[in-house]
Amino acid sequence: MCGITACVGSERTVPTLLTGLDNLEYRGYDSAGIAIQNGDGLSVFKQEGKVSDLAERVRRRDPTATTGIGHTRWSTHGPPTDGNAHPHTDCTGEIAIVHNGIIENYAQLRSMLKARGHELTSATDTEVVPHLVEERLDQGATTFEAFKDTVDQLEGSYALAMVAEGGDTVYATRDGSPLVLGVGEEANFLASDVPAFLEFTGNVVYLENGDTVVMDADGYEISHRDGASIERPVREVDWTAEDAEKGGFDHYMLKEITEQPTALRQTIRGRIDPDRGSVELETFPDGSFADVERVQFIACGTSYHAALYAVQILSNRGVPADAFLASEYTAGVPPTDEDTLVVGVTQSGETADTLNALEMARERGLETVAVTNVIGSTAARTCDESLFIRAGPEIGVAATKTFSSQIVTLCCLAERIATDSTDHCPSETFVQAIEELPGMIESVIDRSTAEPAAIAYSDSDSYFFVGRNEARPVALEGALKLKEISYEHAEGFAAGELKHGPLALVTESTPVFAIATGSNEERMVSTTEEIRARDGPVISVAPADSEIAALADHNLAVPETHPDLAGVLANVQLQLFAYHTASLLDRAIDKPRNLAKSVTVE
Ligand code: M6R
Secondary structure, three states, X not given: OOEEEEEEOOOEHHHHHHHHHHHOHHHOOOEEEEEEEOOOOEEEXXXXXOHHHHHHHHHHHOOOEOEEEEEEEOOOOOOOOOOOOOOEEOOOOOEEEEEEEEEOOHHHHHHHHHHOOOOOOXXXXXXXXXXXXXXXXXXXXXXXXXXXXXXXXOXXXXXXXXXXXXXXXXXXXXXXXXXXXXXXXXXXXXXXXXXXXXXXXXEXXXXXXXXXXXXXXXXXXXXXXXXXXXXXXXXXXXXXXXXXXXXXXXXXXXXXXXXXXXXXXXXXXXXXXXXXXXXXXXXXXXXXXXXXXXXXXXXXXXXXHHHHHHHHHHXXXXXXXXXXXXXXXXXXXXXXXXXXXXXXXXXXXXXXXXXXXXXXXXXXXXEEEEEEOOOOOHHHHHOOEEEEOOOOOOOOOOOOHHHHHHHXXXXXXXXXXXXXXXXXXXXXXXXXXXHHXXXXXHHHHHHOOHHHHHHHOOOOOOEEEEEOOOHHHHHHHHHHHHHHHHOOOEEEEEHHHHHHOHHHHOOOOOOEEEEOOOOOHHHHHHHHHHHHHOOOOEEEEEOOOOHHHHHOOEEEEXXXXXXXXXXXXXXXXXXXXXXXXXXXXXXXXXXXXXXOOOOOOX
């Protein structure tokens, strides 16, 4: 997720663009840039780092302009460097483009452009766009035609904005990535999201997929793919900039829970082929893991729960695997041999315990892979290889969408490792279920009864979560989520362990969440009966028509899916339960006490 912005007509275009980028920094923040048109030609300022670093540099030069575009980046192709920062320009430096999204056919377009003599200098997918525009201009097209013809060649998802030297016009389009137009009195604006320009205008036009906009100081024109002009309604927004960043949600956490379908679609894009039942990972061609005998995962917190889940998925495919808490890994060195693959699972890529453990594995000569959300992170730079979970930036301290994206990425990795290193045959049903997962999460969120359940059990003494196999890490994660944001006591156990101790704590005021994932239902039914016999209320997380749901006091329904993936759906229900419980208790949900998003100390 990146943020783009544009402004035409204001004498204060430069500070306006920088304010817009500042307000969009929640969408990504590893590099930033602007391109401005000021009568002397096009000037581009861009660099790695925060918007504030860019703003400081621009202010020192004090340029003026009435037309410009800007970008704050969250890397998806190429690390965060000055060269990979947007805007990107063509060979002549007369066309500048900013982009949010992914251009899927960029490799093909890049080779074609290079063969025709274009010099592409970045590692991004975006850079092909200004060069394609340059080609069409050389062939005699107008700037608008060149922009439109270029967009016709792109596959993937994008919001694009372009300025060309010598004109006070911004050209923009969207397909699959957001773009909003701001209609001001003397200036007009474009951005990925309303907060970018909300302090200048509250009159907005929400653009639709396939819309192209030509905008100058006097107005704007919107046309559709077929070239026909379109009128879109101008709406007035009455939110604050902060409300707008949260997209109308009260908290980032709830916004991020509801973003999971989109995040997962990004996670799996280009990585699975449901028809062939195969998984293709960009950094790991077929056979990459042929020599792997054992996998060791290293992680902390929620990422550790994702790692435990992956251990189960690998075990189901006959690959020996273990998950280690990173802080424990360094203390008691587990046995390894040269065929052990070490996978660090870390959303931020900056968790000190995980980095230390990965460093130790590297010192022992083991091959390391970082599974992370942040392209330029220390984990990604330190490990031999990286696999990105592509969840987009997560602001809430509680990990939600990154957990789901970690699990699905790890499921793809597990399928690849098992296919390469054992006689496991790729499973069509599994891969098809991965493809269906985002839609299923949508239906879980839409129909969830987690809020009434949270109200019903809000004055409980403690909350327990139990599950077997892949539902065990989900039970651990359900308890972690609830305790970290509600400050209520919560514990997760393997369901089979309940009778070895924790059952002594079960009373009528300790609800127990029983998580069933299809592969273990019969035994979860007996666990439920054990709890009910001690008067413990049972909240099952299971398909609506299951035996366990019929036995439970309340069921948080999940659709039937492949048992390896059912835990992801169950977890969404538990995220919502934690959220609503914390909300009833009026907790600081996005910034719980004593916790930080990224723990960079040991
Ligand atoms: O960035 P990481 O994934 O390495 O972070 C590890 C933990 O600190 C993190 O998962 C933490 O447990 C969550 N924020 C809890 O929701």
